[in-house]
Amino acid sequence: MATLNQKRNAQIVSSLGGKYSHGNLVTVTFSESDKSTIVREYNISYDTKNVDDFKNMNPDEITLSVLNTNGMADNSDNTQVNRTQINVYTTEGMPHDANGNLLYDKRDSSKLAQTGAHEDLHTSGQKHNSKATLSSPPDNLIGEGAPGLKMTPEQRTESIRLIEQQQPKTR
Numbered sequence: 406m407a408t409l410n411q412k413r414n415a416q417i418v419s420s421l422g423g424k425y426s427h428g429n430l431v432t433v434t435f436s437e438s439d440k441s442t443i444v445r446e447y448n449i450s451y452d453t454k455n456v457d458d459f460k461n462m463n464p465d466e467i468t469l470s471v472l473n474t475n476g477m478a479d480n481s482d483n484t485q486v487n488r489t490q491i492n493v494y495t496t497e498g499m500p501h502d503a504n505g506n507l508l509y510d511k512r513d514s515s516k517l518a519q520t521g522a523h524e525d526l527h528t529s530g531q532k533h534n535s536k537a538t539l540s541s542p543p544d545n546l547i548g549e550g551a552p553g554l555k556m557t558p559e560q561r562t563e564s565i566r567l568i569e570q571q572q573p574k575t576r
């Protein structure tokens with residue numbers, strides 16, 4: 406999974422990195438730390454308990470809505486809670502044969518990294534239905550289903566603002 410993790414980070418570096426609203430440049434780097442709050446899970450189904458989107462749904466609605474979902478983030482308002490889940494069974498990057506066996510040797514880690522980066526960016530405040538996302542071109546990474554790889558300056562500004570607001574103050 407080291408390669409997938411690196412590709413996922415690289416996707417965030419290139420999508421979230423770039424110009425933001427006032428023309429300033431955002432540079433993103435990743436570093437490992439014991440204090441890290443990022444949790445990336447790869448499963449064949451979901452633990453829906455702590456996922457904000459499901460807090461007001463009944464069990465049937467939840468079952469239905471996870472059926473074809475490639476990934477999910479616990480929340481999109483709290484940048485200090487960063488658990489995301491990728492379903493390797495439904496996601497496009499992990500094909501399976503007619504008997505349901507996952508074809509690991511045919512996996513497309515770029516596609517998995519794209520889904521992962523999309524989920525990670527939800528944890529940085531990005532939403533499918535925000536004004537910035539709805540007015541973005543169709544090759545946007547945050548649109549429903551992660552149709553593309555790009556982020557707009559407006560989206561970057563939203564994330565930077567939220568991250569700065571919520572980052573623990575250090576001396």
Ligand SMILES: [Zn+2]
Nearest residue numbers: 523533549550
């Ligand atoms: Zn999404």
